[in-house]
Amino acid sequence: MSERPTRLTTFERVDISQLDLSRLQFATTTIYHFLFVPVTIGLSFLVATLHTWWHRSGADDVRRLTRFFGTLLVINIAIGVVTGIVQEFEFGMNWSQYSRFVGDVFGAPLAMEGLAAFFLESTFLGLWLFGWDVLPRRIHLACIWALAIGTALSAAFIMAANSWMQHPVGYELDPTTGRPVLTSIWALFTNPVFVWGYAHVLLASLLTGGMLMLAVSAWHLRRGSSPAAFLRTAKLSLVVLLPTSVLVLMVGSHLGVVETTYQPMKVAAMEAQWDTCSPCSFSAAQTGGWTSSDQEANKIIEIPHLLSILATGSFDGEVTGLNELQAQYEKEYGPGDYIPNLPIQYWSMRVMAYLASVVPLLVLWGLWLWRRGRLERSRAFLTVATWSVLAPFVMNTAGWLLTENGRQPWIVQGLLLTEDGNSPSVSAGEVATTLVMFWVIYLVLGWVWVFLMRRYARRGLDEVGDGPGIGGPTSPSDAEPAVLTY
Amino acid sequence: MSLAELWFVVVAVFWVGFFVLEGFDFGVGALHSFLARDEGERRQAIEAIGPVWDGNEVWLIVGGAAIFAAFPDWYATWFSAGYLALMLVIVALIVRGVSFEWRTKLESGRWRRTFSAMLTIGSALVPLLLGVALGDLLAGLPVDSSGEFTGDFVDLLTPYGVLVGVTLLVLCLVHGATFLALKTRGGLQQRAHAFARRSVWPAVVLTVVFAVWTVTISAAGPWRIAAAAVPALAAVAAAVLLRGERDGRSFAATAVTVGGVVAALFANVYPAVLVSSTSSANDLTVSGAASGHYALTVMTVVAAVMFPVVLLYQGWTYWVFRHRVAAPAEVRAATSGRAPAADQL
Numbered sequence: 139m140s141e142r143p144t145r146l147t148t149f150e151r152v153d154i155s156q157l158d159l160s161r162l163q164f165a166t167t168t169i170y171h172f173l174f175v176p177v178t179i180g181l182s183f184l185v186a187t188l189h190t191w192w193h194r195s196g197a198d199d200v201r202r203l204t205r206f207f208g209t210l211l212v213i214n215i216a217i218g219v220v221t222g223i224v225q226e227f228e229f230g231m232n233w234s235q236y237s238r239f240v241g242d243v244f245g246a247p248l249a250m251e252g253l254a255a256f257f258l259e260s261t262f263l264g265l266w267l268f269g270w271d272v273l274p275r276r277i278h279l280a281c282i283w284a285l286a287i288g289t290a291l292s293a294a295f296i297m298a299a300n301s302w303m304q305h306p307v308g309y310e311l312d313p314t315t316g317r318p319v320l321t322s323i324w325a326l327f328t329n330p331v332f333v334w335g336y337a338h339v340l341l342a343s344l345l346t347g348g349m350l351m352l353a354v355s356a357w358h359l360r361r362g363s364s365p366a367a368f369l370r371t372a373k374l375s376l377v378v379l380l381p382t383s384v385l386v387l388m389v390g391s392h393l394g395v396v397e398t399t400y401q402p403m404k405v406a407a408m409e410a411q412w413d414t415c416s417p418c419s420f421s422a423a424q425t426g427g428w429t430s431s432d433q434e435a436n437k438i439i440e441i442p443h444l445l446s447i448l449a450t451g452s453f454d455g456e457v458t459g460l461n462e463l464q465a466q467y468e469k470e471y472g473p474g475d476y477i478p479n480l481p482i483q484y485w486s487m488r489v490m491a492y493l494a495s496v497v498p499l500l501v502l503w504g505l506w507l508w509r510r511g512r513l514e515r516s517r518a519f520l521t522v523a524t525w526s527v528l529a530p531f532v533m534n535t536a537g538w539l540l541t542e543n544g545r546q547p548w549i550v551q552g553l554l555l556t557e558d559g560n561s562p563s564v565s566a567g568e569v570a571t572t573l574v575m576f577w578v579i580y581l582v583l584g585w586v587w588v589f590l591m592r593r594y595a596r597r598g599l600d601e602v603g604d605g606p607g608i609g610g611p612t613s614p615s616d617a618e619p620a621v622l623t624y
Numbered sequence: 625m626s627l628a629e630l631w632f633v634v635v636a637v638f639w640v641g642f643f644v645l646e647g648f649d650f651g652v653g654a655l656h657s658f659l660a661r662d663e664g665e666r667r668q669a670i671e672a673i674g675p676v677w678d679g680n681e682v683w684l685i686v687g688g689a690a691i692f693a694a695f696p697d698w699y700a701t702w703f704s705a706g707y708l709a710l711m712l713v714i715v716a717l718i719v720r721g722v723s724f725e726w727r728t729k730l731e732s733g734r735w736r737r738t739f740s741a742m743l744t745i746g747s748a749l750v751p752l753l754l755g756v757a758l759g760d761l762l763a764g765l766p767v768d769s770s771g772e773f774t775g776d777f778v779d780l781l782t783p784y785g786v787l788v789g790v791t792l793l794v795l796c797l798v799h800g801a802t803f804l805a806l807k808t809r810g811g812l813q814q815r816a817h818a819f820a821r822r823s824v825w826p827a828v829v830l831t832v833v834f835a836v837w838t839v840t841i842s843a844a845g846p847w848r849i850a851a852a853a854v855p856a857l858a859a860v861a862a863a864v865l866l867r868g869e870r871d872g873r874s875f876a877a878t879a880v881t882v883g884g885v886v887a888a889l890f891a892n893v894y895p896a897v898l899v900s901s902t903s904s905a906n907d908l909t910v911s912g913a914a915s916g917h918y919a920l921t922v923m924t925v926v927a928a929v930m931f932p933v934v935l936l937y938q939g940w941t942y943w944v945f946r947h948r949v950a951a952p953a954e955v956r957a958a959t960s961g962r963a964p965a966a967d968q969l
Binding site: 212213234242252320568583594 | 707711
């Protein structure tokens with residue numbers, strides 16, 4: 139595990155190691171994958187709700203809404219699934235030392251994810267898509283719920299694996315190999331970082347799905363296309379968003395307190411807090427203060443006690459500073475730099491938290507208009523609601539950066555450094571090649587995804603077809619609806 | 625049987641299942657443009673695998689994850705050794721996966737031709753490349769005493785590995801054509817059947833060469849020879865059956881051939897999981913690469929509960945979509961009640 143990364147020599151002044159490239163590639167592929175995952179989870183539950191609503195009411199426009207949002211779900215699942223396969227392969231390909239080290243513990247939830255969740259999701263997606271008018275109605279309805287449960291289960295297993303990297307539990311070190319060996323699978327799923335992190339991710343996913351549904355409905359309401367139907371989904375999304383937008387803040391806030399216990403460095407870095415403090419204030423923004431040689435930050439608007447509340451849950455709670463933690467870690471793990479990248483940590487937290495605080499206000503605005511019967515007529519609200527679809531994507535990415543960047547320099551907190559986890563047999567040139575390849579492919583895929591999502595989100599409700607399969611375009615040269623999806 | 629040996633069998637089952645199931649949808653994907661005469665028939669071909677291909681692909685994901693969980697050293701060495709080749713597999717799986725869902729989303733000939741081409745190339749590349757990677761397990765890769773791969777891309781192209789890759793690709797094509805013959809009707813069905821009947825002969829030759837070569841380089845022994853003989857005999861059976869019209873039996877024979885090739889490979893590489901061409905002392909073995917007893921026990925319990933459930937509902941999917949798929953015009957007639965309902969298998 140002591141192999142040093144090989145250096146790229148082709149570029150004269152740029153000195154990028156294989157390790158840096160591997161990290162950049164993993165960051166690229168995970169962040170990209172996680173743009174689609176919350177949409178899939180959130181939207182699958184909402185489409186299942188619509189399908190249930192139609193099953194109960196028999197209203198034709200609810201059936202059309204189910205298929206309308208189902209099509210958006212399918213476009214999104216396609217890209218989510220294929221970018222997810224990349225993740226599973228990359229552990230072994232780019233992080234072979236990591237995989238060898240953690241396989242005994244980390245592999246189990248991954249294998250369970252495949253067995254318990256992926257099979258469920260993909261099989262019932264096929265059944266739901268092709269099951270219209272083929273399956274008995276009640277069973278067809280069960281299929282979309284099986285799909286939704288599959289997406290939530292899949293998130294549970296991967297979050298359990300990820301939480302173990304943040305806070306390793308349920309293992310002991312093998313005396314001969316020095317590797318962690320699983321001793322309690324139960325501990326992985328009762329890990330407080332998992333319990334709160336998973337709740338946070340599920341709520342964030344529902345929020346994402348809800349905001350997407352609200353944005354699409356608002357766009358149609360603004361144009362007066364099928365207003366009665368899209369008013370239904372606008373209201374449904376507001377009903378879902380009211381509790382989720384508040385709960386996601388509360389759970390996220392408690393997750394911060396949990397992390398202060400198990401990953402104090404992550405929390406200290408989030409505030410760029412060099413010295414231990416009690417009580418601790420929270421700065422709305424700051425310039426400077428990002429390096430150990432420049433610890434004096436110019437803080438803009440300080441809110442007293444807020445950091446203490448966020449990090450410890452108490453008004454005067456003590457937050458251990460970066461300097462003290464660095465000294466502790468050096469004593470425990472030997473010399474090294476144990477402080478994560480501060481600007482990323484500081485700003486990703488703020489971007490996530492600031493946006494998340496605005497969302498409930500938007501929801502309240504919508505509910506207030508609904509109460510006054512003006513939801514479908516307020517152009518200001520409908521315009522803001524449409525554009526706010528961008529917010530969950532920014533928040534999700536920021537949250538992901540916050541938790542993963544905050545773990546650095548560890549790949550498994552306290553057990554293995556990221557720099558000891560890469561693949562020694564893979565050259566920097568190879569990683570550079572595949573990194574460029576991913577950028578190109580992902581840009582093209584992203585472009586097509588945006589193009590298709592926009593096109594199908596703006597489609598009129600009367601263009602939604604019938605028969606088995608959904609989402610196939612109704613051919614203009616063909617009076618009857620297209621029966622085939624593919 | 626130790627837990628490690630059990631999990632070696634489980635991993636083999638997943639890879640065999642993957643090639644048997646996704647094998648035919650690789651074949652259909654690779655052939656759909658060549659066997660279909662028009663857009664209606666292309667859709668008919670894709671519709672035949674539409675409800676099931678995604679579930680089939682999960683067998684690969686679980687096959688990979690099972691190696692990660694049960695044999696971390698095998699996973700780490702194999703996946704990092706095949707770095708560039710596996711990247712190509714990923715790219716192929718990506719373009720193929722999105723092509724299924726996105727192909728019909730626009731009413732444009734160019735859009736569809738593009739995604740059809742990507743579906744064709746992606747579907748052909750995956751069995752070829754994964755075949756080479758599987759063949760390398762037995763042919764041997766330069767691996768040092770710490771389990772790290774020391775070669776480069778060219779070292780992955782072992783002659784035996786290339787043979788396995790080509791064999792699996794050709795078998796997937798035959799398997800896919802046989803599936804189309806079984807699951808469609810009309811002109812497409814006839815052309816698919818004719819293609820399968822002709823292309824099964826090169827498949828027989830390749831499978832026999834594979835069987836002989838495999839027992840030559842492995843430690844042989846009656847069980848290993850028997851395992852290698854199964855796909856060869858099944859290939860001959862497929863060739864004979866394809867001369868008739870019994871699509872179901874032909875399909876069963878091509879399924880046994882494809883699955884048999886993968887099973888023979890695993891049977892012959894055992895007790896190693898990855899042979900080192902540097903020194904046999906560096907071979908990764910079932911007992912040496914395995915996870916701890918507790919982790920394997922947990923996964924055994926989970927697999928024992930979940931796997932039968934998965935088989936049940938995946939099997940049910942095939943039952944639900946058991947009817948032959950017609951070209952669009954015919955389907956329209958059928959749904960409006962003017963034609964008899966689609967016949968069963």
